[in-house]
Amino acid sequence: MPEGKIIKALSGFYYVLSDDDQVIQCRGRGVFRLNKVTPLVGDEVVFQAENESEGYILEVKDRKNELVRPPISNVDQAILVFSAVEPDFSTSLLDRFLVLVEFNRIKPIICVTKMDLTSDDRKKIEMYRDQYMKAGYEVILTSSETEDGLEQLLPHLKGVISVFAGQSGVGKSSLLNAIRPDLELKTNDISSHLGRGKHTTRHVELIKVGEGLVADTPGFSSLEFTDIEVEDLNYCFPDIEKLSEDCKFRGCIHLKEPKCAVKEAVNNGELPVYRYEHYELFVQEIKERKPRY
Numbered sequence: 278m279p280e281g282k283i284i285k286a287l288s289g290f291y292y293v294l295s296d297d298d299q300v301i302q303c304r305g306r307g308v309f310r311l312n313k314v315t316p317l318v319g320d321e322v323v324f325q326a327e328n329e330s331e332g333y334i335l336e337v338k339d340r341k342n343e344l345v346r347p348p349i350s351n352v353d354q355a356i357l358v359f360s361a362v363e364p365d366f367s368t369s370l371l372d373r374f375l376v377l378v379e380f381n382r383i384k385p386i387i388c389v390t391k392m393d394l395t396s397d398d399r400k401k402i403e404m405y406r407d408q409y410m411k412a413g414y415e416v417i418l419t420s421s422e423t424e425d426g427l428e429q430l431l432p433h434l435k436g437v438i439s440v441f442a443g444q445s446g447v448g449k450s451s452l453l454n455a456i457r458p459d460l461e462l463k464t465n466d467i468s469s470h471l472g473r474g475k476h477t478t479r480h481v482e483l484i485k486v487g488e489g490l491v492a493d494t495p496g497f498s499s500l501e502f503t504d505i506e507v508e509d510l511n512y513c514f515p516d517i518e519k520l521s522e523d524c525k526f527r528g529c530i531h532l533k534e535p536k537c538a539v540k541e542a543v544n545n546g547e548l549p550v551y552r553y554e555h556y557e558l559f560v561q562e563i564k565e566r567k568p569r570y
């Protein structure tokens with residue numbers, strides 16, 4: 278039986294990109310009945326088809342992960358888009374995105390846009406780049422205006438499903454347009470946010486960008502830590518997790534414990550103060566979170 282990936286779901290049809298690069302319109306009838314799963318964009322499926330408009334999904338393979346908003350599965354990678362200026366680069370927002378992405382076992386790539394608009398502040402951005410790279414992250418400085426950095430980003434898209442995430446106005450659409458001009462995505466699109474009424478059906482679609490697939494709607498629309506526990510934060514900060522191997526106490530959460538390697542690293546300048554402050558802030562936020570019923 279042929280296999281493929283759902284790249285769009287609309288009006289009861291699933292559009293499956295087959296392994297031999299054709300798009301087949303499928304129904305999901307059999308799947309609903311057999312294993313009670315609702316197919317999602319991103320799902321790896323086994324299907325059967327008479328022709329390219331009459332297929333049936335027979336099986337949905339196990340998912341690696343599943344995002345709720347946008348509804349998409351098997352996301353490999355999140356391109357975290359942050360502008361250097363307009364709006365200014367924010368480490369607290371970046372750390373928040375990083376935690377959400379790490380928690381979902383998705384690989385983050387930090388992409389700083391609008392580098393063409395920097396002057397003296399370029400040094401500061403380069404310092405952040407070096408610090409995040411030291412923490413273990415991939416950081417790419419780009420400009421959609423001059424197309425700088427795009428050639429560094431492209432190889433990362435190859436063969437994987439990516440979502441672009443980041444505040445509105447940072448340049449996500451511009452970046453995608455710069456890579457694939459025929460997309461003609463609307464930029465500076467403030468109205469799209471307001472126009473997103475309750476009754477508008479929003480569907481996600483995976484589009485080919487470079488040699489990979491990218492979700493056409495930004496990922497991680499909610500930045501709340503609803504399911505994350507304090508203990509999870511350690512692995513959501515890989516730099517802190519690495520340091521914590523040398524904490525005296527197992528299960529140290531790096532707040533009041535003595536002989537804490539993380540606090541020592543802050544004191545001797547090895548771990549940026551802001552990383553630790555954001556960690557502390559997120560612990561606080563999780564502790565104060567209202568229980569959900």
Ligand SMILES: Nc1nc2c(ncn2[C@@H]2O[C@H](COP(=O)(O)OP(=O)(O)O)[C@@H](O)[C@H]2O)c(=O)[nH]1
Pocket residue numbers: 390391392393394419420421422423443444445446447448449450451452463464465466
């Ligand atoms: N100078 C400059 N402006 C940019 C760049 N990227 C985006 N912009 C501008 O920033 C605004 C918001 O960009 P947009 O792509 O719509 O951001 P989105 O909301 O994240 O999709 C638009 O006016 C763009 O022209 C860039 O690299 N350089």
Ligand SMILES: [Mg+2]
Pocket residue numbers: 449450451463464465466
């Ligand atoms: Mg946009």
Ligand SMILES: [Zn+2]
Pocket residue numbers: 521524525529530531532534536537538539540
């Ligand atoms: Zn510790």
